[in-house]
Amino acid sequence: MKNKLIGIGLAVALFITGAVVGAVIDRSWVRKGPAAEKTTPGKAGRVGKRHARMIKRFRKRLNLTDEQTAAVSKILTESRQRMRGDRKKAREDIRKLLNPEQLKKYERMLERRQKRRRNRRGRRGRRGR
Numbered sequence: 001m002k003n004k005l006i007g008i009g010l011a012v013a014l015f016i017t018g019a020v021v022g023a024v025i026d027r028s029w030v031r032k033g034p035a036a037e038k039t040t041p042g043k044a045g046r047v048g049k050r051h052a053r054m055i056k057r058f059r060k061r062l063n064l065t066d067e068q069t070a071a072v073s074k075i076l077t078e079s080r081q082r083m084r085g086d087r088k089k090a091r092e093d094i095r096k097l098l099n100p101e102q103l104k105k106y107e108r109m110l111e112r113r114q115k116r117r118r119n120r121r122g123r124r125g126r127r128g129r
Contacts, residue, residue, distance in 0.1 A: 051076060 054076065059069050091110070098106055 051080075 051073070055069060055073050058064060058072055062068075064072065094106065095103060
């Protein structure tokens, strides 16, 4: 009975060790791969990880070459920057249309939206995603 428990304990320890080693290898490959380039300052951690996962998925499913992977990475980065600029411009244009009372409400709406987004990210992180 004692030997059986020791065997089970060793099997569990071996499984956990394998999972940790696999995670370390996977993360180090992603960071060193073509998609590991930094994105935007301040958001580099979150956005960079999402970007790297997307590139990794493209590379695997589409069997991309290194050149194709770099090109796709560049396209996605430029696209994200364009969208961010478009969103900022739209907000500026909306602000110009509003009277002072409406502007206060609009700013509060944006703040609440940002807070909800931060809270959603926190919930996802706790589930291990």
